[in-house]
Amino acid sequence: MSLLSVEKLVKHHRTPSGTVRAVDNISFAVKPGETLALVGESGCGKSTLGRTIMRLHEPDEGAIVFKGRDIAHLSRAEMRPVRRDIQMVFQDPYASLNPRRTIGQILTEPYSVHRIGSSAERAKKVGDLIENVGLHADHANRYPHELSGGQRQRIAIARAIALEPSLVVCDEPVSALDVSIQAQIINLLRRLQDLSGAAYLFISHDLSVVGYLADRIAVMYLGEIVEISPKKELWQQPLHPYTQALFSAIAEPLPPSVPRRKRIEMIGEIPSPMKPPSGCRFHTRCPMAMPKCREVPPVLAEVAGGTSGRQVACHLHSSAN
């Protein structure tokens, strides 16, 4: 059974210059304990999707079924117990930690908000958390500005796992960090997942990081999922022309003499999410576009004869052809 099942989710942002169709009829599921990565370029809607699942944005349409219950339209009060179970880690830990509170106070908050434990028990739990994310007990008395970027992200992660959630939405959690620090945080996220069994929805534009961390990968383009697949199959043979172009652009740290994937150039620029193209949204940039692609939007569906669990939204792969 799925831990999270997103069904036909729609979130449009209304702006003075038009309606941004950030999340447009998206469906996918996350299984308990797995890491599903959401990848795509800026403006594809991946962060809006994560925030809508967290109910930081109000969904316009569709269902967000978490542990068998649709949470898309729960009231604030009804959401409170659910929030214990779905937590989020943001890109910029500095912006997400209150600068006037000590690390100890920041980490005590989840327990006091949800009225868990006596003050002695809370202090013990906070001590364990700090140790679990690889910091020192005396960090409890420090303020966020006294820590490095990597240490602050460790605190943000500690806060997210404090209440042992079943799902952690990670929105670009390592993008602002240097590679050596990135490695520390990636290892930490993996280790904590092994210990806790939490599922991760991992939002990232960095395909190398995603390739390392994810079990499955969903690729987004202009508010839609164009392909979703187990990682290894996607890496070996991306099916959607957009996925192919995206993966062909990865710069790999290998000796220059080692052969690379052939770079697939996309035509032109990403269209505005306010006026997505008709038919397949990728057809304006697709090197393989057919007349049909201009008119008929392809449906995300299992690939005929493909590995189970592989879905792609592309007329080249639909069984109707």
Next chain:
Amino acid sequence: MAAENLLSVERIRTEFRSTRGAWFPVVDEVDLSVAAGETLAVVGESGCGKSMLAHSIMRLLPPRIARSGGGRVMLDGRDLLALSEAEMRGVRGKDVSMIFQEPMTSLNPLMPVGRQIVESILEHDDCSRADANRRGLELMDLVGIPEARARFDQYPHHLSGGMRQRIVIAIALACRPKVLIADEPTTALDVTIQAQVLALIDRLKSELGMGVILITHDLGVVAEWAQRVMVMYAGRKVEEADAESFFRGPKHPYSRALLASVPRPEDVLSGIVRPLAEIPGAVPPMDRLGQGCAFYQRCDRRSDACLAAAPPLQQGDRHNAVACIHSEP
């Protein structure tokens, strides 16, 4: 292969003033050279001095807090560090150009992009405005901006991040500089746009015979676009190598650790996931360096001998060099 160097930097040293008023080095006796048609990548974590090095070459650091502590920057038989500020203004943009990470901060938001290119041409070249307009349009074509004539009169905010960075490159190339210094030129861009912009710089480098100094923290970018690599740590050059030998086997423990900390696509395919190599700790602040090797605290090969003095740079074949008493170039 041994093309003549366009730019050679010799033992350049730059010092900053600490809050207590003492001067300390942020770039410490660094040598580098770049030849026509060649890309030299400068890599390292934030705070290792790579941007300081670029700004020192361009003399862009504010004199209130920074000063030159010696060295030479030789270009066409002239030492840029010995020029007056007025002479240096003639060099920037004309002989050596620099592009930065965030294109928006190097563009004037109130001026159409075409005019920004034209102004840059007029500042350095003695030509008519009509000529400059024509060259501006050609440059926009050259850097791959579609419908250049229509875009000429648009303002920066009308363009996407990738297109803005192309405009910045067009401005940087307006006077056909001999050397282009690109400081994290694609860090703010998406991966497909990154590939397009780097391919553009690479093509123009060959067509115009420029030398390129590419400053980046992304080792994948280095492997795909640079011929030589220089690794900096705590303001010093700790390793230099041709890209092939570097990615086959970096010599300095810091270079090895950097490379091992990057997630690898091979891991995806093998299905066996080992933890990434971590470099413990962080780059030390430059005003608090001891006398030994600056990497000592974080190094997996450290020994007491490393604390005696900062390890000298041992020169090997061609440009290859390493500053570690436990390694040979």
